[in-house]
Amino acid sequence: MSGNEPLTGEPLALDLVNTRPADGDGRTDLLDTPRRLAAWLALEDDRLRGEAGDAVPAESDLAPVHAVRARTEAVLHSLLRGAQPREADLRALTEAQGAAPAVRELAWDGSAVTATVRRSGPLGVRLAARLAEAAADLLTDPAISRLKRCEADDCVMLFLPAHPRRRWCSAGRCGNRARVARHYQRHKQATDRKR
Numbered sequence: 001m002s003g004n005e006p007l008t009g010e011p012l013a014l015d016l017v018n019t020r021p022a023d024g025d026g027r028t029d030l031l032d033t034p035r036r037l038a039a040w041l042a043l044e045d046d047r048l049r050g051e052a053g054d055a056v057p058a059e060s061d062l063a064p065v066h067a068v069r070a071r072t073e074a075v076l077h078s079l080l081r082g083a084q085p086r087e088a089d090l091r092a093l094t095e096a097q098g099a100a101p102a103v104r105e106l107a108w109d110g111s112a113v114t115a116t117v118r119r120s121g122p123l124g125v126r127l128a129a130r131l132a133e134a135a136a137d138l139l140t141d142p143a144i145s146r147l148k149r150c151e152a153d154d155c156v157m158l159f160l161p162a163h164p165r166r167r168w169c170s171a172g173r174c175g176n177r178a179r180v181a182r183h184y185q186r187h188k189q190a191t192d193r194k195r
Contacts, residue, residue: 006030006040007169010159011141012047012134016065017073018169022156031065034058041127051130052123061124068096068128072135076158079139080147093139096132100125150174 007018019030019040031037034057041052071092075085100119107114119126138144143160150157150169157169168174 006043007157008043011138012044013072013131013138014076014158014160015044016069016131016134017076018157019069020073020156022154027156029066031062031069034061037062037065047134048127048130049117051119051126055123057123061122061127064096064099064122064124064128065131068093068131068135071096072131072138075135075139076147079144080149080158093132093135096128097136098129100129102129102133 006015007021008015010018020027021030022028031040037057038052041048041057045052071089074089075093078085078089100121102117102119104115105118107116119129121129146160146164148159148161148166149155150159151167152169152174155169155174157174159166159169
């Protein structure tokens with residue numbers, strides 16, 4: 001994974017938080033433009049259940065998504081430190097859900113009643129509501145007690161390990177770099193001892 005590609009595959013709320021990876025100049029925002037938000041939405045479409053539909057994100061859609069991401073990240077970092085999350089962050093996530101509540105629209109398909117989830121309002125508000133809902137799901141899941149930060153020195157990614165020995169956000173990205181660095185250190189120490 002390059003620094004310009006989002007890390008995906010974690011719960012949706014973690015994938016959202018992980019759209020701000022670290023690079024040599026600090027943190028990069030992978031959702032800083034409508035085009036990049038649209039690309040991320042396409043990656044997550046199966047989990048967003050078509051929330052964006054055919055709508056194309058606009059500049060005004062970024063702020064609500066960024067706000068949910070920031071609040072979710074703040075709560076997650078509190079939990080990682082073993083601290084109580086700020087009430088303001090929890091309240092903001094609750095309010096974001098209420099800004100575009102999900103309504104199950106009932107219809108008859110000819111043989112059975114079907115339900116389609118619909119939200120009203122601007123795209124960014126609808127997305128923020130869905131992402132805040134995903135944050136609520138994650139934060140109330142008992143699995144949150146396994147939350148980890150990647151152990152690579154320069155990585156800020158968060159993940160829920162399926163295996164208790166998992167140490168990196170990605171075996172291919174940070175895991176390989178850590179193994180290469182350890183190999184280099186062992187080789188350098190062996191060379192220094194021979195001198």
